[in-house]
Amino acid sequence: MQQYIDRYGAERIWAATVVVVFGGLALLAALFPQQVYVEFIWEYFWGPVVADANNWNCVAWAGGEVQSCDVAGPDAGPTASPGYTFTSYAGYIPTLLLLLTGFIFAIERLDIERYRAGFWGLFPFMLFGGALRTVEDANVAVHEATGDAALSLPWQALIISPFIYVVVALIALVSLVIAVWLERNEYVSGYEYPLAGIGTGLLVLSLAILASWASTGGYGFFPGLAVTVLVVSTVITGAVWWTIVQFAPQLNEGTGYMGIPIIWAHAVDGTANVIGLDWATAFGLPSNLVPKHPVNAAIQRYTGQLLPESITSVIGDVWPFLLLKVAAAVFIIWVFNEEVFEESPRFTIMLMLTVVAVGLGPGTRDMLRATFGV
Incomplete structure (x- = not known):
């Protein structure tokens, strides 16, 4: 790993990692919208935010219309509740570390x-x-x-x-x-x-x-x-x-x-x-x-x-x-x-x-x- 850092630079490797991870996720969501976007990104990451923003205890996908679970029918697809899950933690923690690394590079530029x-x-x-x-x-x-x-x-x-x-x-x-x-x-x-x-x-x-x-x-x-x-x-x-x-x-x-x-x-x-x-x-x-x-x-x-x-x-x-x-x-x-x-x-x-x-x-x-x- 050190040889790649010496050759390309830590900042470039970090930037490439960000592009590959989030670009790859966006590509997979486009290719497999139901499995990747609806049943993963929406259910565990965006759905809880929507529920929180509307003060709903539960939000349902409902074919993309996004409704409160109280209104949506029993076959409305994935549901989400405000707050975190162990799955969302598994996504947020690496993202936080990646963000933290980026800020360290920015602070290095300030030479504090x-x-x-x-x-x-x-x-x-x-x-x-x-x-x-x-x-x-x-x-x-x-x-x-x-x-x-x-x-x-x-x-x-x-x-x-x-x-x-x-x-x-x-x-x-x-x-x-x-x-x-x-x-x-x-x-x-x-x-x-x-x-x-x-x-x-x-x-x-x-x-x-x-x-x-x-x-x-x-x-x-x-x-x-x-x-x-x-x-x-x-x-x-x-x-x-x-x-x-x-x-x-x-x-x-x-x-x-x-x-x-x-x-x-x-x-x-x-x-x-x-x-x-x-x-x-x-x-x-x-x-x-x-x-x-x-x-x-x-x-x-x-x-x-x-x-x-x-x-x-x-x-x-x-x-x-x-x-x-x-x-x-x-x-x-x-x-x-x-x-x-x-x-x-x-x-x-x-x-x-x-x-x-x-x-x-x-x-x-x-x-x-x-x-x-x-």
């Missing part, structure tokens, strides 16, 4: 040296991504309440998972280019400051739009839920970090203080799931949230099956998901040791940002959609 500063500068974009995703939830709520909305398909899909990850990443990349330009022209002392400022500004703008739309289409405002999620996840993060520092300091030798937001991101995701899926009604919401990921759905199902109802009625059945998320965050911190940073600091920082994004993105979305009643 202080990568750890970039981690902190990009952190607000992780919160922005979750808030922007909740804006789409509010858009759906407005449409249901008024019959009209600002966004519709296909543009609406840009802020629905997983496409929103690409959108936020592109916005972050453009912001990074602007921030580096400001630093190199001596307008700022460090590129991380304007970068964090842009991300924070986008976060505030998203929250303002969310609040405005939720006031029209939402079913209430429940700030106590958000406060509880943030306080509990912060306490958990502090306890875990103190334990690492006191008893296993070698775990965070590579990440340093960057390990804190990694733990916090996944603690937020775990806590938001526990509260949203088990205890949302205790905060005044009309019903508990429904899991949209196969992992937390499986945990909720099996915990409910293994433990008697007398116990789950008291402690709920989603709490193992929080334990799993925190344990995974600690494991990730351990994996990113000093040797990994020394060998490939650029790629390591990008992976860490991805780890934060896949925790804080859905966690923030779950917390905000419950808080604003959308």
